[in-house]
Amino acid sequence: MNAPTAPEFDAARVAAATAAIAARLPALEWITDSRVERLSQDFYWFSPVLKRQLEHLRAHAVVRPKTEDEIRAVVAACAAERVPITVRGSGTGNYGQCMPLHGGVILDLSAYNKLLWCEGGVGRAQAGIRMMEMDRQTQPAGWELRCVPSTFRSATLGGLYGGGFGGVGSINFGPLASTGNVMGVRAMTIEPEPKTVELRAPEALLLHHVYGTNGLVLELEVALAPAHAWLEAIVCFEAFDAAIDFADALAHAPGVIKKSVTLQAAPIPDLLLAATPLLKGTMTPGSHAVFVLVAEASEPALQQLVAEFGGRITHRKTAAEVKSSNRTIVEYTWNHTTLHAMKVDKSLTYIQSGFEAGRHKAQARALRAHFGDEVLTHLEFIRTKEGAMTCSGLQLVRYRSDERLDEVMQIHREHGVYIANPHVWVVEDGKQGQVNPDVVATKMRFDPAGLLNPGKLRGWAERERIAADVAAGRVSLATLPSF
């Protein structure tokens, strides 16, 4: 499906209106030169399907506000002129999440980035704060973010909330949406006279993971994790079974404090070794590798488990060594694995999946046996929202055709593995096609004119039916804020 057209957002009209808004707000930082192209894109090109469908998309201008007043001015003007707004953090997502389907303004929040406070294990920041920067500011007090993507260096907290699911740390705290992780958000309505509202948990999750399509998040208040001194290690195994059994046992081991456990089955370690000279000597070629972050105090326990499962530690850096080198193995996990592998082998793409807790090892073995070289096993161990240990897969797939890619995903589903399809750009299509009435109802309150990247949320077209269903009591919503 190619990006839509809509008479309502006629390109000439939107272009002229955008230019008028920029002219009317000269104090703001506007970008209208060749950088607009880069700032209209993310890592959508991980998917050969999205690459074909989305690569032509461009905003008419990018604005980079520094204060809430500046944000309000842009929002008010866009709402008055019916100009689409696409919210952007650092653009490290890989689903075309922040690519504007109908041009208009890219609202780049990366300069709206202050840590507001950190106290008692909770931190509050403006949406555009980079996660590495937030950790840098809170770690001296003993706290850090509960989960971060491998792109933590540049990615923003608002971006994680808007487009992310979880990441490094989810092995302890589950996905970001688990009860207790997000305490509150401050959001702004997209109206000629924008209102702001504080949503506390659980309502604070109403704008989560819908890519900024149902509201504009200004600030986030999140529960933090104790900041341990993290030892980084890579453990290599000759046999896949030993590698996954070790990874699973380590992930479960209650006495081992850990931050991440990643299984990179052969030949992924070879792809990573080929991708960068920085990894030279860190893995045994031909092996299956498990990347781990454990608290330094847990190193003897790690060694004990490595010995039990017959692995070999081929890389080890203390927290101090990691810090002084400014390099971390985290940047070879999650979708950084995909990025590096694709540099080496252009035929690769990927899928994202969630295994069934308890059956996850058996599912991984069965799928590996089924696909052979076509699908390379990359698993991240995480807890589910309900606290069960399982893994999330970011399998590398040798791309043959769109049809075969669909088949590969369907075969995963037939094995009981959930697929978060990263080859679609409509929000609901990445979530098994389900329209979520809560999401649509939230958008009706926060974005009544439907200006937040119009076309991305399929459920918006059904808003009248949903409103009628709610009014008639046929659908019950999560408690929505009133303001």
Next chain:
Amino acid sequence: MNAPTAPEFDAARVAAATAAIAARLPALEWITDSRVERLSQDFYWFSPVLKRQLEHLRAHAVVRPKTEDEIRAVVAACAAERVPITVRGSGTGNYGQCMPLHGGVILDLSAYNKLLWCEGGVGRAQAGIRMMEMDRQTQPAGWELRCVPSTFRSATLGGLYGGGFGGVGSINFGPLASTGNVMGVRAMTIEPEPKTVELRAPEALLLHHVYGTNGLVLELEVALAPAHAWLEAIVCFEAFDAAIDFADALAHAPGVIKKSVTLQAAPIPDLLLAATPLLKGTMTPGSHAVFVLVAEASEPALQQLVAEFGGRITHRKTAAEVKSSNRTIVEYTWNHTTLHAMKVDKSLTYIQSGFEAGRHKAQARALRAHFGDEVLTHLEFIRTKEGAMTCSGLQLVRYRSDERLDEVMQIHREHGVYIANPHVWVVEDGKQGQVNPDVVATKMRFDPAGLLNPGKLRGWAERERIAADVAAGRVSLATLPSF
């Protein structure tokens, strides 16, 4: 089974030898007056069976050394004179663990109690340190013990290692024996010329949970937990199912930082209310109560779950309030529940059990339906050594006869629930009767003359067979230390 007699430890000879040793070591703190009775006992009387069998037991003297040299002097003398040694912490156990079967010397380690160091999430202390005192010293640096019994106020770290399983905190870190919790122990051999040796994990667990019968532990090095500001709350429910579902969901919830979740089914809350005026108003009479400790930052998440399951928070104290009041609900959980309930209803005793992770709620419901008022449900949520969430039961039982008590335990086993029988005083009988060759082989090295509370470890009688089996390769042991 009554406590044994053994010609080798003829009471008159042991009494005379003990007196001679005390006379030879006058600089040490010896206790030979009426306090010997109390110091020869623990909370064995929780069991009507043990009460009958063990209440007559007395040591001939108690010694309370302050240094390793003093310990060495006592041990050397006892070994030379073949006087039994029974190691004691604070005597808060409830299995007659530290009650001397053949008199001799009680080696009371409560004055050997220094914190040696605390660094990078690891602490090392002398065995007799009280757990509350260790926490008091390490908490300013942000660390505390990973699991403590409800008797943490007086109980010693060595006592937990020697006679304990886990406790408050095991919901995160599993039992003390989970890989990574115990880093090392320093132990002394019971010989005329005692040797000391450092055992590192996993060998550090060879002397764990056998009640000081196979070696004398001097120092312990344990991994610590981040010390959060713990909020204490009691949540009351009208229905048992809602209470257990809430407790289980809270225990699992990955985004809620917690230290303990305890389910006290009706009528236990009423028993606790009757036991002490201190609890007045903290629980709804007639209700099922869940006692919880969560990080203060997790309070909104707790409230959210309470609302979801239809509970009511009837007691709430912040960490500062707990500290200033010097009272904690922890002292109404684990075997403190048993203690308080028995004060009110003299017909009660208890059992200890381990539920099967995943089936634990169903098992608890089935057993509750089976027993009605005869067995009162008290569950502590913990992780297993392998990291699965489950619960440990300290059910209160209306005592009718020894035979019925055995039947009650057998019915639990038939429901798939593991029983750690607290009505037996032989080490192996509390562990399904199995002789553990590792434990016996360890005792052969650390206590070659069999002086550590002789008679308590049944496997000791089989030491020659075990040694022969090991020599012939018929039994393989965990790696034992050589020295």
